[in-house]
Amino acid sequence: MTGSAVPPPPGRRRCVLSVPAGDARKVAKALGSAADELVLDLEDAVAVGDKDAARELLVATLHDLEPRRAPILTVRVNAPGSPWCHADLLALAVLPRPPATVVVPKVESAGDLAFVDRLLAGAEAGRAAVVPMTVQALIETAAGLERVQEIARSSPRLVSLVLGYADLAASLGMTAPAPDRLDLWLPAQQALLVAARAAGIQAIDGPHLGVGVDEHFARDVGRARDLGFDGKWAIHPAQLEPITAAFTPSxxxxxxxxxxxxxxxxxxxxxxxxxxxxxxxxxxxxxxxxxxxxxxxxxxxxxxxx
Structure with missing residues (x-):
């Protein structure tokens, strides 16, 4: 990180809405949502052949966007080691108003975040009075979960750990739990929570693997809150209000x-x-x-x- 600049304190992330960065209609609609944070997704939500076009569309959208207080804007870039990660990061870092933070998927080691930090530091070095972008690490592989404590302490830019269920299930060879057996995720949730709390950063629960708002969704959200997570991702606008309510103190x-x-x-x-x-x-x-x-x-x- 350049000079004496340090990242700002992490914002409130009770409810985080993820939308495809390449879908201009969905992005425009999500900008008016009640989510605390909006994740514009360049990774899983964008097909391989559309990566460059989605990045160009996103950069144009962010370039023309007026300064705003909420929701917090962040971008889920492609994973370190992919053909697109460095291009995503550089395109965002040189914007007149870069996003507050980036979500880095499939983080598996401190080295992954060191790569991101060096790239952002280089892009920020030639700019005056730039506020360094912060980073959120998405833990969604067996290797990442094994090294989660190392990852949590690896970068001064890091403000949160996020648990990614779908990819983690595939990495573990785990059969997707039935809606009434989500307790099978408890060891992974506790591992991420301990690492985040020990490092003094936020712990954000990944999305409920379904777009419905039913009793299983309610139990999933309630358990994340009771365990101590700071917030939870949503994949459908209907989930925003109940997640926000659950994570808002009385x-x-x-x-x-x-x-x-x-x-x-x-x-x-x-x-x-x-x-x-x-x-x-x-x-x-x-x-x-x-x-x-x-x-x-x-x-x-x-x-x-x-």
Whole structure:
């Protein structure tokens, strides 16, 4: 990364909508969605023969797009080692207003992110006052899952890990679980969560493998929230509202989180080595949990210290 520039703090990603980057109609419609983040997909959603055309269309769209606050715009580039990854990254990095972040699919080692970091750093080096693009790593192979802790700590640009179910199932040789057996994904979910939390970055659950909004979808979303994920991907607009609602803290949860942080702040000003609240000892782990609650709240994450 060039100079002393550092990436901005990660934004709120309660609900992330993925759309094909090569479909101008879907992109235009998605820009007005209620998702926290919009992923414009140059990888799985684009056929091999259409990669260059989709990139050109996306670059033209982003070049003409007015600055916007929400949803966060990101691009899912093609995987490292593919014929298109470097071209995707360079085309995005030289835009007058590059996307806030890129999703890198099929990350299998720290070396994959080192390649991305060097390429972006070189593209950014000749530009004045550029805000470095951040990176999200999509973990969707056996090799990536095995090395997820190494990957989570490998780049200062990295702001989140995302679990990709369809490709991971194929990589593991796993029969796609029935809707009532999604508990089979628990080991992979916990591995990614532990790695993300230990590295201090976000953990985002991949999409429910279906476009319906039924009881199986609701259980899938609820389990991801209860496990501790910061948000979840969606593949259909009908899924946005229930995902966002599930990952938005209640008013009482927000109030409790603010009370924790206020209590710790007063203790620090007073020079106290520890603080208590309602009989509970407060420490950095409790503070980190409180900050995650505020980052997912309906208020401005920047104002909440996210």
């Amino acid at each position: 008013g009482s949860e927000v109030a409790a989180a603010r009370e924790v942080l206020d209590t710790l702040a007063r203790a620090a000003v007073a020079g106290a080595g520890a603080a208590q609240l309602h009989g509970q000892m407060l420490d950095e782990a409790v503070a980190a949990a409180a900050r995650r609650v505020l980052a997912r709240s309906a208020g401005d994450p920047a104002e909440d210290g996210a």
